Amino acid sequence: MNQTLRHPEILDIARRDGKVTVDALAAHFGVTLQTIRRDLAELAEAGRLERVHGGAVLPSGTVNIGYEERRALNAEAKAAMARACADRVPEDAAVFLNIGTSTEAVARALLHHRNLLVVTNNINVANILIANPTCEVVVTGGSLRRSDGGLVGALAAETIRQFKTDVAIIGCSALDRDGDMLDFDIAEVGVSQAILRQARQRFLVADHSKLSRTAPARIASLSQIDTVFTDRALPAGLAAACADWGTEIVVAG
Incomplete structure (x- = not known):
């Protein structure tokens, strides 16, 4: 599956679970950890996700992400x-x-x-x-x-x-x-x-x-x-x- 198809599904998983992890996404899509990290970086650059340690969360305009994650x-x-x-x-x-x-x-x-x-x-x-x-x-x-x-x-x-x-x-x-x-x-x-x-x-x-x-x-x-x-x-x-x-x-x- 190419990134064009992965990105919407990654966002769907994030909306469902509140957070996505690199390890779980790599296993889900059958791709490398590096590929998922690149996907998350691109989604973060577009403002669709916020990177946190080991994965990403949906961005919030009213609540900050946790201190340890920051x-x-x-x-x-x-x-x-x-x-x-x-x-x-x-x-x-x-x-x-x-x-x-x-x-x-x-x-x-x-x-x-x-x-x-x-x-x-x-x-x-x-x-x-x-x-x-x-x-x-x-x-x-x-x-x-x-x-x-x-x-x-x-x-x-x-x-x-x-x-x-x-x-x-x-x-x-x-x-x-x-x-x-x-x-x-x-x-x-x-x-x-x-x-x-x-x-x-x-x-x-x-x-x-x-x-x-x-x-x-x-x-x-x-x-x-x-x-x-x-x-x-x-x-x-x-x-x-x-x-x-x-x-x-x-x-x-």
Whole structure:
């Protein structure tokens, strides 16, 4: 069976079961694992599925995929983007890091930076940076989101407003083709907006999968970002808009 016939059936299975796995699809169609991975990659590029570890799920515009699945998704690309981003962070700097698996990758890439002050609403970031003895970590208050270790709400935003940092590094759940950064949780959006307002330089770390996703809450426009770190070139229209806004695009990998 060729891919033209496989793709609709893969989508039917995903709608029926909520998720498809590479192993099960390879057995079902009698093809190689590599063939199925290619099918899922093409369906994800078209926005029909979202890749997760070992398979794919139907995309949602209102509910984020699970934290563990997000952490495994495009892990190598996130590590490359994180290294590129960390290279732009000077030592002896004050830095905001928000919620997300991409910003956690940046935290790992900052482990050898000296004399940083990091303000974060991400408990996972704080736990990573404990290993850097010269890094001072300030964790905001706020409501703990158990699903991913995020701290959100008015108390988190109020803590952030007490600081003015050299660099803000944020992630997002989705990136619209018109250049809007989107997220699922309005309480998290308010914190991210506070972070952007309180920083002298603003970085976004977002892999290519964010362009095939959608989410209901708007954080800000890329026109408010100084540098975007990603793993693939942006679509031509969005790249042109970024050039007009003066937003630098760094493709890592």
